[in-house]
Amino acid sequence: GAGVSQTPSNKVTEKGKYVELRCDPISGHTALYWYRQSLGQGPEFLIYFQGTGAADDSGLPNDRFFAVRPEGSVSTLKIQRTERGDSAVYLCASSFYLAGSNEQFFGPGTRLTVL
Amino acid sequence: LAKTTQPISMDSYEGQEVNITCSHNNIATNDYITWYQQFPSQGPRFIIQGYKTKVTNEVASLFIPADRKSSTLSLPRVSLSDTAVYYCLVGDAFGAGNMLTFGGGTRLMVKP
Numbered sequence: 001g002a003g004v005s006q007t008p009s010n011k012v013t014e015k016g017k018y019v020e021l022r023c024d025p026i027s028g029h030t031a032l033y034w035y036r037q038s039l040g041q042g043p044e045f046l047i048y049f050q051g052t053g054a055a056d057d058s059g060l061p062n063d064r065f066f067a068v069r070p071e072g073s074v075s076t077l078k079i080q081r082t083e084r085g086d087s088a089v090y091l092c093a094s095s096f097y098l099a100g101s102n103e104q105f106f107g108p109g110t111r112l113t114v115l
Numbered sequence: 116l117a118k119t120t121q122p123i124s125m126d127s128y129e130g131q132e133v134n135i136t137c138s139h140n141n142i143a144t145n146d147y148i149t150w151y152q153q154f155p156s157q158g159p160r161f162i163i164q165g166y167k168t169k170v171t172n173e174v175a176s177l178f179i180p181a182d183r184k185s186s187t188l189s190l191p192r193v194s195l196s197d198t199a200v201y202y203c204l205v206g207d208a209f210g211a212g213n214m215l216t217f218g219g220g221t222r223l224m225v226k227p
Contacts (some may be wrong), residue, residue, distance in 0.1 A: 004158075035217075041219060042200075042202055042217030042218055042219055042220050043159065043217045044217070045216060045217075091158050091159075093158065093159075103149075103161040103164065104159075104161060105161070106157075106158025106159050106160065107158055108156070108157060108158055109156075109157075109158055
């Protein structure tokens with residue numbers, strides 16, 4: 001079946017602009033996660049949704065970052081007033097939450113470049 | 116939140132068994148140990164997860180000693196396609212936020 005998809009695959013923007021990154025999780029997966037990954041580093045957790053609600057947004061770096069998942073499926077990560085330091089690969093993952101397990105399925109990521 | 120320590124890099128040759136050890140000295144009672152693999156320009160891929168003793172699946176084994184302060188991912192007979200970064204994660208599978216801290220990972224290079 002289809003895996004996690006993310007669009008766009010690449011996004012180039014200018015400092016100060018607004019961007020939206022989209023994630024389509026695997027159908028039926030209740031949990032959805034956003035990470036960002038800088039070159040040479042491991043993924044950094046941003047936010048986690050269980051259904052429509054953000055169960056944990058402790059990883060969002062500041063109030064320029066916001067994510068929604070209005071119908072419990074597709075999610076959008078929104079970044080306002082982008083800065084050059086926001087340049088990274090933004091990864092989305094989904095899972096069917098089971099007690100004692102946390103196998104996440106990752107998408108290919110969106111490479112964001114802020115000029 | 117349990118911190119993990121892994122070797123930064125490892126080299127191996129095709130056909131050899133590779134063991135990557137992760138230290139997690141302050142692992143909590145509810146914490147599970149999970150390993151992911153990541154190829155360049157791809158998202159991480161789940162390999163294996165365990166709580167104690169030994170877990171084996173079709174691609175790897177995970178060895179966890181009784182004190183659970185470390186774990187070892189074992190890849191049997193590696194091939195060139197196993198060249199990737201391997202991440203060890205430790206956290207409470209019931210509390211998603213705790214489960215989601217990736218460290219720097221171990222870069223495995225498999226040579227012919």
